[in-house]
Amino acid sequence: MTRDYSQFLPTSGTSEAKTPKRAPLDILGWQSFFAQQTDLDILDATPPVRVVEVHRNGLRVRGDGIDALVPPGPDATVGDWLLYDAELPMRSAVLERKSLFKRRAAGHDRSLQMIAANVDTAFVVTSCNDDFNVARLERYLALAFEAEVTPVILLTKADLCEDTAAYVTDAQSISDRVPVVLLNAKSEEPAAKLAVWCTPGQTIAFLGTSGVGKSTLVNALFGTEQAETGAIREDDSRGRHTTTSRQLHFTENGLGILDTPGMRELQLAEAGSGLADLFADVVELETQCKFRDCAHESEPGCAVRAAIEAGTLGADRFERWRKLEAEERHNTASLAEKRAYDKNFGKMIKTVTKAHKGRKGRR
Structure with a gap:
């Protein structure tokens, strides 16, 4: 089926507000920033899709009438936009990103791990209990600033804390550029207090340790049980992993919501x-x-x-x-x-391979 992608290219005409129903790509967060990187011919041949989940066996992508698994190949992460090659999915091209969260990979692996791409607002979530830690919050905020994403600190479990003032004061002292929002994730507060950042076409991400209420906040914004939740342990106020992979969900009006697993290790690099x-x-x-x-x-x-x-x-x-x-x-x-090591090693392999071919040719 041939699709008309002309409506998704940059225009100077009518605004999106006049469109009664949002188009599939609009719901997925397609913006002029991405449209300017392509044209109608390219879109017809390789339609845009967005990475909504990352698995060991590939990337799950969604587009206009497309829901597919792309085998390992594209160097992409959740939130990325790809130009989908149906004949050779592993050769699908990754569009330039608006933003990218990354960290040094956990353990002894000397490599960067991409966390999420094309996020507009990062909600750094912590709770008003023993989980609260200024040093940890600073790590998340440094990542957000490096990615050029708007960070917001969310203080959850306010209903379970007798005195929240100290938590608010400590959070506000970190940076005067970062808003601090105190809320009860299980109430109607999230939808109202976070509305300014949760507009159609935006992509938001919830970052933080396990048990602080990230999945509960996802469900609050959807109004349904979209993500699995769990209770915290009473002995140390920490939670177990209920979200096991990064998943990008979308509301009917086109708000992208990224739920992430709690990250035990957050090493900064290139930040x-x-x-x-x-x-x-x-x-x-x-x-x-x-x-x-x-x-x-x-x-x-x-x-x-x-x-x-x-x-x-x-x-x-x-x-x-x-x-x-x-x-x-x-x-x-x-x-x-x-x-540098990988580059030099690659050059050595090419040199040895070339020399070996030369010796075979002289025989």
Whole structure:
């Protein structure tokens, strides 16, 4: 069946609000940013599809009349847009991304792991109990800033906490660029309090550890049991994994909602810009130090130490920044070394293969 993709290309005509029913691609989050990367001929030959799930045996994609599994091949993650090649699905092209969440892969593997692509707003979820941890929140926020995604801190389980003021204050102290929303995920509050970020055509993601209410929030926005939920353990206020893979769901009006498993390990890599945005106050103080290579220990004219002594910069905040900076530099350098090694190893293999073919040809 031949589809008319002209309506999905950039136009200067009528607005989407005049369309009574949203088109399938609009519901999936298709925007002019992606349309500008292609044309009608390409769309007819390879229609756009969006990755909604990632499995070991491939990518589940959805499009206009398309629901398929793409075998391993495209270097893509959940939220990506592909130009679907029905004859050779593994050769489907990945469109340029608006945003990309990534981290250093867990364990000893020196590689980057893509978490999600083309997200507009990241809801970093934590709860008003022992799960709350400023250092962990800073890691998530640094990833969001690096990906150029709007971050929002959500404080859940407010109904189970006698005094939420301290949690709100601590969350607000992390960055004046990050809104903090206190809510009861099991009530009608999520739909009302998160409405400004949950408009048609947007893609939102819930990030956080297990048991903080991410799946409950997904269900609250849908108004149905879309995602499985579970209770937290009473001994440590932590939850078990109810979401086992990253899944992108869509509401009828075209809001993309990404539910993610709790990430036990969140190592930063290639996130220098995100850290600089999150700790803009510390970075600004660094520029005021007398010496460019100031280690912020006992050097004369250190603006950072002066701010700590004056009480305008918290010592704990500075130490967390220093720890994350060191981790990010180490992981980024480690990834660069692996890429250089892989590149040199590949060249060596090509050289050996070429020499071997040459010897066979002379026989």
